[in-house]
Amino acid sequence: MAITKILVPVDGSQHSLKAFRAALDIAKNKNAKIYVLTCLEKENVGAWYIDKRTNKKIMNDAKKFAREFVTKLEKPASDANVPIAFTVLETKSTSNQIIVFSNSHNIDLIVIGSHGRSGFNKFLLGSVSNKVSQMAKCPVMIIK
Amino acid sequence: MGFQNILVAFDSSSYSNRAFRTALDVADANKSKITIATVLTGIYQPSIGFSMKYNKDDLVKYTKVIKKTVSNLESIAKKKNIKVSLKILQNPSVSTAIVNHVNSNKYDLVVMGSHGRTGLNKMILGSVANNVIQKVKSAVMMVK
Numbered sequence: 001m002a003i004t005k006i007l008v009p010v011d012g013s014q015h016s017l018k019a020f021r022a023a024l025d026i027a028k029n030k031n032a033k034i035y036v037l038t039c040l041e042k043e044n045v046g047a048w049y050i051d052k053r054t055n056k057k058i059m060n061d062a063k064k065f066a067r068e069f070v071t072k073l074e075k076p077a078s079d080a081n082v083p084i085a086f087t088v089l090e091t092k093s094t095s096n097q098i099i100v101f102s103n104s105h106n107i108d109l110i111v112i113g114s115h116g117r118s119g120f121n122k123f124l125l126g127s128v129s130n131k132v133s134q135m136a137k138c139p140v141m142i143i144k
Numbered sequence: 145m146g147f148q149n150i151l152v153a154f155d156s157s158s159y160s161n162r163a164f165r166t167a168l169d170v171a172d173a174n175k176s177k178i179t180i181a182t183v184l185t186g187i188y189q190p191s192i193g194f195s196m197k198y199n200k201d202d203l204v205k206y207t208k209v210i211k212k213t214v215s216n217l218e219s220i221a222k223k224k225n226i227k228v229s230l231k232i233l234q235n236p237s238v239s240t241a242i243v244n245h246v247n248s249n250k251y252d253l254v255v256m257g258s259h260g261r262t263g264l265n266k267m268i269l270g271s272v273a274n275n276v277i278q279k280v281k282s283a284v285m286m287v288k
Contacts, residue, residue: 003169022283025146029173125278133277133286134269139166141253141285142277 007035007107009098009132012069015113019143020073023111024080032108033083036073037101038066039094063088095131107138114144147253147283148176153242153276155182156213159257163287164217167255170285171226178226179251180217182210183233183241207232239275246280255285 008023010016020036027034040062070086077084091097102110112133115126125133125142133140152167154160164180171178184206186198198206214230221228235241238260246254259270269277269286277284 026170026173030169134274137288139285139287141283143283144281 003030003108004032005035005105005107005109006032007037007098007102007105007110009037009039009094009110009112009128010070010073011038011094011116012066013113013115013117015115015143017113019111019113019141021076022141022143024076024082026109026111027082028080033085034077035101035105035107036070036084036086037098038070038086038088039091039097040066040088041094042090042092059090063090095128095135098128098132099135099137102136102138109139109141110136111141111143114142146174146176147171148174149249149251150176150178150253150255151242151246151251152178152180153183153254153256153272154180154214154217155238155257155260157257157260159259159287161257163255163257163285166285166287167253168221168224168226170253170255172224176226176252178221178228179231180214180228181231181233181242181245182214183235183238185238186234186236239272239279242272242276243279246276246282251282253283253285254280255287258286258288 003026006023006027008020010020023034026032040059042059066088067086070088074084087101089097098110110132112129114129116128129142133142147170150167150171152160152164154164167178210232211230218228231245233241233245254276256273256276258273260272273286277286
Protein backbone atom coordinates (compact mmCIF):
# COMPACT_ATOMS: atom_id res chain seq x y z
CA MET A 1 0.00 0.00 0.00
CA ALA A 2 1.58 3.22 -1.08
CA ILE A 3 0.74 6.46 0.63
CA THR A 4 0.74 9.24 -1.94
CA LYS A 5 -2.00 11.58 -0.77
CA ILE A 6 -2.27 12.69 2.84
CA LEU A 7 -5.14 14.78 4.13
CA VAL A 8 -4.59 16.97 7.17
CA PRO A 9 -7.67 18.74 8.49
CA VAL A 10 -6.43 21.90 10.22
CA ASP A 11 -8.38 24.22 12.49
CA GLY A 12 -5.53 26.23 13.98
CA SER A 13 -5.45 24.33 17.26
CA GLN A 14 -2.31 22.89 18.85
CA HIS A 15 -3.42 19.35 18.12
CA SER A 16 -3.96 20.01 14.44
CA LEU A 17 -0.51 21.60 14.11
CA LYS A 18 1.01 18.57 15.77
CA ALA A 19 -0.85 16.41 13.27
CA PHE A 20 0.49 18.56 10.45
CA ARG A 21 4.05 18.03 11.66
CA ALA A 22 3.53 14.27 11.82
CA ALA A 23 2.02 14.28 8.33
CA LEU A 24 4.98 16.26 7.03
CA ASP A 25 7.27 13.65 8.50
CA ILE A 26 5.49 10.83 6.69
CA ALA A 27 5.12 12.77 3.45
CA LYS A 28 8.83 13.57 3.41
CA ASN A 29 9.69 9.88 3.61
CA LYS A 30 7.03 8.74 1.18
CA ASN A 31 7.21 11.59 -1.36
CA ALA A 32 3.54 12.13 -0.75
CA LYS A 33 1.42 15.19 -1.36
CA ILE A 34 -0.28 16.90 1.57
CA TYR A 35 -3.78 18.31 1.33
CA VAL A 36 -4.57 20.81 4.06
CA LEU A 37 -8.29 21.26 4.60
CA THR A 38 -9.92 23.91 6.75
CA CYS A 39 -13.65 23.86 7.27
CA LEU A 40 -15.67 26.86 8.35
CA GLU A 41 -18.98 25.94 9.85
CA LYS A 42 -21.82 28.06 8.56
CA GLU A 43 -24.12 27.33 11.45
CA ASN A 44 -21.64 28.50 14.05
CA VAL A 45 -21.47 32.09 12.90
CA GLY A 46 -24.54 32.99 14.88
CA ALA A 47 -25.20 36.49 13.58
CA TRP A 48 -28.18 35.44 11.48
CA TYR A 49 -30.57 37.20 13.82
CA ILE A 50 -28.93 40.58 13.21
CA ASP A 51 -28.64 40.65 9.46
CA LYS A 52 -27.83 38.16 6.76
CA ARG A 53 -25.20 40.50 5.40
CA THR A 54 -23.39 40.50 8.75
CA ASN A 55 -23.20 36.75 8.47
CA LYS A 56 -21.70 36.98 5.03
CA LYS A 57 -19.17 39.56 6.14
CA ILE A 58 -18.09 37.42 9.10
CA MET A 59 -17.80 34.41 6.82
CA ASN A 60 -15.66 36.31 4.34
CA ASP A 61 -13.42 37.62 7.09
CA ALA A 62 -13.11 34.14 8.52
CA LYS A 63 -12.19 32.77 5.12
CA LYS A 64 -9.54 35.41 4.65
CA PHE A 65 -8.14 34.74 8.09
CA ALA A 66 -8.13 30.99 7.50
CA ARG A 67 -6.32 31.39 4.18
CA GLU A 68 -3.69 33.55 5.81
CA PHE A 69 -3.28 31.01 8.55
CA VAL A 70 -2.86 27.97 6.32
CA THR A 71 -0.41 29.71 4.02
CA LYS A 72 1.88 29.92 7.06
CA LEU A 73 2.19 26.16 6.77
CA GLU A 74 3.62 26.48 3.28
CA LYS A 75 7.13 27.33 4.41
CA PRO A 76 7.88 24.21 6.49
CA ALA A 77 6.43 22.13 3.65
CA SER A 78 8.57 23.73 0.97
CA ASP A 79 11.59 23.39 3.25
CA ALA A 80 10.94 19.67 3.35
CA ASN A 81 10.26 19.53 -0.39
CA VAL A 82 6.72 18.32 0.08
CA PRO A 83 4.03 19.41 -2.37
CA ILE A 84 1.09 20.91 -0.57
CA ALA A 85 -2.40 22.09 -1.46
CA PHE A 86 -4.72 24.25 0.59
CA THR A 87 -8.47 24.17 0.63
CA VAL A 88 -10.79 26.36 2.67
CA LEU A 89 -14.41 25.27 2.55
CA GLU A 90 -17.66 26.57 3.95
CA THR A 91 -19.70 23.70 5.22
CA LYS A 92 -22.52 22.68 7.47
CA SER A 93 -20.71 19.82 9.13
CA THR A 94 -16.94 19.65 9.49
CA SER A 95 -16.71 15.89 9.96
CA ASN A 96 -18.91 15.14 6.95
CA GLN A 97 -16.94 17.55 4.81
CA ILE A 98 -13.67 15.86 5.76
CA ILE A 99 -15.03 12.45 4.83
CA VAL A 100 -16.53 13.68 1.55
CA PHE A 101 -13.27 15.42 0.69
CA SER A 102 -11.21 12.31 1.44
CA ASN A 103 -13.46 10.17 -0.73
CA SER A 104 -13.57 12.52 -3.68
CA HIS A 105 -9.82 13.12 -3.70
CA ASN A 106 -8.86 9.45 -3.22
CA ILE A 107 -6.91 10.22 -0.07
CA ASP A 108 -4.68 7.39 1.22
CA LEU A 109 -4.25 8.58 4.79
CA ILE A 110 -5.93 11.09 7.05
CA VAL A 111 -3.79 12.56 9.81
CA ILE A 112 -5.91 14.35 12.37
CA GLY A 113 -5.42 15.78 15.86
CA SER A 114 -7.29 14.11 18.68
CA HIS A 115 -9.02 17.36 19.64
CA GLY A 116 -9.96 20.58 17.94
CA ARG A 117 -10.35 24.03 19.31
CA SER A 118 -12.92 23.06 21.89
CA GLY A 119 -11.47 19.86 23.26
CA PHE A 120 -10.71 19.93 26.96
CA ASN A 121 -10.70 16.32 28.02
CA LYS A 122 -7.39 14.69 27.18
CA PHE A 123 -8.78 11.26 27.78
CA LEU A 124 -11.46 10.95 25.17
CA LEU A 125 -11.51 11.80 21.51
CA GLY A 126 -13.02 14.96 20.15
CA SER A 127 -16.27 14.64 18.27
CA VAL A 128 -14.85 15.40 14.83
CA SER A 129 -11.88 13.04 15.12
CA ASN A 130 -14.18 10.37 16.50
CA LYS A 131 -16.58 10.64 13.59
CA VAL A 132 -13.80 10.77 11.02
CA SER A 133 -12.09 7.71 12.47
CA GLN A 134 -15.36 5.81 12.33
CA MET A 135 -16.65 6.84 8.94
CA ALA A 136 -13.59 7.36 6.78
CA LYS A 137 -12.80 4.72 4.19
CA CYS A 138 -9.03 5.15 4.34
CA PRO A 139 -6.63 4.66 7.26
CA VAL A 140 -6.84 7.35 9.90
CA MET A 141 -3.95 8.40 12.09
CA ILE A 142 -4.84 10.17 15.30
CA ILE A 143 -2.14 12.34 16.88
CA LYS A 144 -2.38 13.11 20.59
CA MET B 145 9.26 13.50 15.48
CA GLY B 146 9.27 10.22 13.61
CA PHE B 147 7.90 6.96 14.77
CA GLN B 148 10.71 4.87 16.19
CA ASN B 149 8.72 2.36 18.18
CA ILE B 150 5.62 0.97 16.55
CA LEU B 151 3.17 -1.43 18.12
CA VAL B 152 0.90 -3.52 15.93
CA ALA B 153 -2.09 -5.03 17.66
CA PHE B 154 -2.48 -8.36 15.93
CA ASP B 155 -5.19 -11.00 15.99
CA SER B 156 -4.53 -12.63 12.60
CA SER B 157 -7.70 -11.21 11.10
CA SER B 158 -7.50 -9.72 7.62
CA TYR B 159 -7.77 -6.23 9.09
CA SER B 160 -4.79 -6.76 11.35
CA ASN B 161 -2.82 -8.22 8.47
CA ARG B 162 -3.43 -5.04 6.57
CA ALA B 163 -2.50 -3.05 9.63
CA PHE B 164 0.80 -4.91 9.77
CA ARG B 165 1.53 -4.16 6.14
CA THR B 166 0.78 -0.47 6.68
CA ALA B 167 3.02 -0.47 9.75
CA LEU B 168 5.81 -1.94 7.64
CA ASP B 169 5.27 0.85 5.16
CA VAL B 170 5.64 3.49 7.87
CA ALA B 171 8.53 1.69 9.56
CA ASP B 172 10.40 1.30 6.30
CA ALA B 173 10.76 5.04 5.94
CA ASN B 174 11.66 5.76 9.56
CA LYS B 175 13.87 2.72 10.21
CA SER B 176 11.78 1.93 13.23
CA LYS B 177 11.19 -1.13 15.34
CA ILE B 178 7.93 -3.04 15.23
CA THR B 179 6.42 -4.91 18.13
CA ILE B 180 3.56 -7.25 17.45
CA ALA B 181 1.21 -7.60 20.40
CA THR B 182 -1.30 -10.40 20.77
CA VAL B 183 -3.64 -10.82 23.69
CA LEU B 184 -4.70 -14.13 25.15
CA THR B 185 -8.01 -13.60 26.88
CA GLY B 186 -8.03 -16.81 28.84
CA ILE B 187 -10.36 -19.73 28.74
CA TYR B 188 -14.05 -19.10 28.86
CA GLN B 189 -15.92 -21.03 31.50
CA PRO B 190 -19.62 -20.34 31.77
CA SER B 191 -19.63 -20.46 35.55
CA ILE B 192 -16.93 -17.86 36.16
CA GLY B 193 -16.48 -16.15 32.82
CA PHE B 194 -12.99 -15.66 31.46
CA SER B 195 -10.35 -17.01 33.78
CA MET B 196 -6.66 -16.43 33.42
CA LYS B 197 -5.76 -19.92 34.48
CA TYR B 198 -4.24 -21.85 31.63
CA ASN B 199 -3.19 -25.40 31.46
CA LYS B 200 0.49 -25.43 30.86
CA ASP B 201 -0.13 -27.56 27.78
CA ASP B 202 -2.67 -25.12 26.41
CA LEU B 203 -0.40 -22.17 26.92
CA VAL B 204 2.41 -23.92 25.10
CA LYS B 205 0.02 -24.81 22.30
CA TYR B 206 -1.31 -21.26 21.92
CA THR B 207 2.16 -19.75 22.04
CA LYS B 208 3.26 -22.15 19.35
CA VAL B 209 0.38 -21.16 17.06
CA ILE B 210 1.05 -17.48 17.63
CA LYS B 211 4.76 -17.85 17.01
CA LYS B 212 4.08 -19.70 13.79
CA THR B 213 1.79 -16.96 12.52
CA VAL B 214 4.18 -14.25 13.54
CA SER B 215 7.18 -15.96 11.96
CA ASN B 216 5.43 -15.52 8.62
CA LEU B 217 5.21 -11.82 9.27
CA GLU B 218 8.80 -11.72 10.42
CA SER B 219 9.99 -13.15 7.13
CA ILE B 220 8.14 -10.38 5.27
CA ALA B 221 9.72 -7.79 7.53
CA LYS B 222 13.16 -9.28 7.11
CA LYS B 223 13.08 -8.52 3.41
CA LYS B 224 12.76 -4.86 4.30
CA ASN B 225 15.34 -5.04 7.09
CA ILE B 226 12.92 -4.21 9.86
CA LYS B 227 13.21 -5.67 13.33
CA VAL B 228 10.08 -7.38 14.58
CA SER B 229 9.53 -8.62 18.09
CA LEU B 230 6.57 -10.41 19.61
CA LYS B 231 4.76 -9.62 22.83
CA ILE B 232 2.08 -11.93 24.16
CA LEU B 233 -0.16 -10.25 26.70
CA GLN B 234 -2.56 -12.01 29.01
CA ASN B 235 -5.65 -10.21 30.12
CA PRO B 236 -9.37 -11.01 30.06
CA SER B 237 -9.96 -7.70 28.30
CA VAL B 238 -8.14 -7.17 25.02
CA SER B 239 -8.42 -3.40 24.99
CA THR B 240 -7.24 -3.00 28.59
CA ALA B 241 -4.21 -5.17 27.87
CA ILE B 242 -3.22 -3.12 24.82
CA VAL B 243 -3.86 0.24 26.48
CA ASN B 244 -1.89 -0.68 29.61
CA HIS B 245 0.99 -2.08 27.61
CA VAL B 246 1.22 0.96 25.36
CA ASN B 247 0.92 3.50 28.13
CA SER B 248 3.54 1.84 30.31
CA ASN B 249 6.05 1.42 27.48
CA LYS B 250 7.46 3.98 25.13
CA TYR B 251 5.59 3.55 21.88
CA ASP B 252 5.24 6.36 19.38
CA LEU B 253 2.53 4.82 17.30
CA VAL B 254 -0.09 2.10 17.58
CA VAL B 255 -1.27 0.57 14.32
CA MET B 256 -4.37 -1.57 14.41
CA GLY B 257 -7.18 -2.75 12.21
CA SER B 258 -10.55 -1.10 12.52
CA HIS B 259 -12.15 -4.45 13.25
CA GLY B 260 -11.01 -7.70 14.76
CA ARG B 261 -12.13 -11.20 14.05
CA THR B 262 -15.75 -10.38 14.67
CA GLY B 263 -16.21 -7.15 12.74
CA LEU B 264 -19.55 -6.89 10.98
CA ASN B 265 -20.34 -3.30 10.30
CA LYS B 266 -17.94 -1.54 7.98
CA MET B 267 -19.16 1.88 8.90
CA ILE B 268 -18.34 2.05 12.57
CA LEU B 269 -15.30 0.95 14.51
CA GLY B 270 -14.96 -2.29 16.38
CA SER B 271 -15.16 -2.18 20.15
CA VAL B 272 -11.49 -2.83 20.80
CA ALA B 273 -10.39 -0.26 18.23
CA ASN B 274 -12.73 2.32 19.68
CA ASN B 275 -11.55 1.66 23.21
CA VAL B 276 -7.89 1.82 22.31
CA ILE B 277 -8.20 4.95 20.19
CA GLN B 278 -9.78 6.81 23.07
CA LYS B 279 -7.53 5.75 25.90
CA VAL B 280 -4.07 5.37 24.46
CA LYS B 281 -1.63 8.25 24.99
CA SER B 282 0.41 7.79 21.80
CA ALA B 283 -0.66 8.38 18.24
CA VAL B 284 -2.99 5.76 16.79
CA MET B 285 -3.42 4.68 13.20
CA MET B 286 -6.62 2.93 12.19
CA VAL B 287 -6.34 0.79 9.09
CA LYS B 288 -9.57 -0.03 7.30
